[in-house]
Amino acid sequence: MTNTLPPSSDLHAFRGSLLYFHQQPDANIPDHQHCLNYHADGLLLVENGKILACGDYSALKESLQPHTPLTQFHNKLIMPGFIDSHIHFPQTEMIASPAPDLLPWLENYTFPTEKRFADPIHAAEISEFFLDELLRNGTTTAMVYCTSHKEATDAFFEASHRRNLRMIAGKVLMDRNCPDYLQDTAESGAVDSEALIQRWHGTGRQLYALTPRFAPTSTPEQLGRCGELAKAYTDVYIQSHVAESQAEVKWAAELFPNSRSYLDIYDQYCLLRPKAVYGHCIWLDDTDRGRMRDTQSVAAHCPTSNLFLGSGLFDVAAAEKSHMRYALATDVGAGTSFSLLRTMDEAYKVARLQQYYLPALQLFYHCTAGAADALGLAGKIGTLAAGAEADFIVLDPNSTPLLARRSTAANSLEELLFALALLGDDRCIHATYAAGACVHQREE
Structure with missing residues (x-):
């Protein structure tokens, strides 16, 4: 039996690749599963300015009410602001x-x-x-x-x-x-x-x-x-x-x-x-x-x-x-x-x-979860974990022709993030959300 989320006028779902960290990456450990959560096809649920759930789309889609608003970010990466x-x-x-x-x-x-x-x-x-x-x-x-x-x-x-x-x-x-x-x-x-x-x-x-x-x-x-x-x-x-x-x-x-x-x-x-x-x-x-x-x-x-x-x-x-x-x-x-x-x-x-x-993973950590932890705000911001404030961004690896070509050739998450860090700028920010509300949308 599938557990369905109760109806909510403020519930909104976002689909795309999801990434957030829960501890500092260690360059000496090749398997980064110990430090991050990554969902290549993920679903982020936001309600009343907070993150309700975050995980694989296949695992969470059945829990949604039929008319829940769904924003799809194809070929884009959702991560904490x-x-x-x-x-x-x-x-x-x-x-x-x-x-x-x-x-x-x-x-x-x-x-x-x-x-x-x-x-x-x-x-x-x-x-x-x-x-x-x-x-x-x-x-x-x-x-x-x-x-x-x-x-x-x-x-x-x-x-x-x-x-x-x-x-x-x-x-x-x-x-x-x-x-x-x-x-x-x-x-x-x-x-x-x-x-x-x-x-x-x-x-x-x-x-x-x-x-x-x-x-x-x-x-x-x-x-x-x-x-x-x-x-x-x-x-x-x-x-x-x-x-x-x-x-x-x-x-x-x-x-x-x-x-x-x-x-x-x-x-x-x-x-x-x-x-x-x-x-x-x-x-x-x-x-x-x-x-x-x-x-x-x-x-x-x-x-x-x-x-x-x-x-x-x-x-x-x-x-x-x-x-x-x-x-x-x-x-x-x-x-x-x-x-x-x-x-x-x-x-x-x-x-x-x-x-x-x-490593790029460490750079992104120090701008999200690492910074939140340093500022005494771990669990509130810098994460997509349930209960956090819904401050998140949507990164577009195809925002420029050069970045698109390099991203297509990326063989790992580290390579993709490295390309974003070394080649990216404000054009990569497709959208910015604060407390669940869209506060910036890049003009196409």
Whole structure:
């Protein structure tokens, strides 16, 4: 006797190839069944914004009511939406701005651009465009830096909440070494942050991140107040930058002479912990990586940004050896693309420059289930397992003539994913779904 699902006006079925991970792939184990679920002809059932079931079409089709809406994605791959662990929404319109290094790039482009976000109307406009770009590139969750303006942070959350997206964001804290028009104080930054936490953290699908820009632009007093808020609100996120460029590392050492390392500055203010995500982490030593591991802090690996600014190469081998958590990130606007497929391409090449091999399965893991686990959201996003939030994308391996020809010749799932990572871009994203609703559909 076949078990039939009860009638539901909100139940929707999607047919296509299905892929999601449940643990990190091991390059030394050729059989990847231990780390993923793959259904060449699969059926995904979504109800009330959640995944109801996921499996082989042949096993699930008989459970459907006769009139259940069915969307068929022939020759396409359905997988969890991408998760970007480090990106700046105010820098959208200054992407691809030339500079010889990080610090002059901040001074000449970033700070003047962020000045405009004192205007809530401008902030709202850029928020909408930014979210459109994320969804067009298959990113359904991002860890987002706003500006030092409370109003701009409100504008971003309002736009995300209206679309029912799962986003993590925070007001930037800067009380020194920045233009007066962006500067807050240790007290005003803390007051604004607490008000934003109380308004937005846990409102719908929104989550808050305490966001000191980086140690050189915060006084010890501001980092101390940030640490106090982190203790008072143990479930909020923390995000900042660390050890991105050598000039920045030198500057941080001059400003905080009693710290063992750049990372140690944050540690002294109790800002290393689970849900703390630090961008770049290039110039860390083994002691730093061990501390990241022990505190369960997360490194956001931003290869397109690091290559663009010439900051250095993130050491994937050292991160893996130390068991330090990391996830991939675009870091727009120093990053040169909103696409995590393009980011995977650069991450692969950065690893190869250091004689390390990153399989495509591992790259996709770090943009989905791995990122969700690192952010404390395992089981909620980054998966197609029953009970998860229905954030998923539809990838088209035939989106360009070259990719179509290469995909046709793929002899394994690894080869197919490798082609998508090395040759793919926003054109591969056929559709993006958030909480079960289609939020992007590529025009044919």
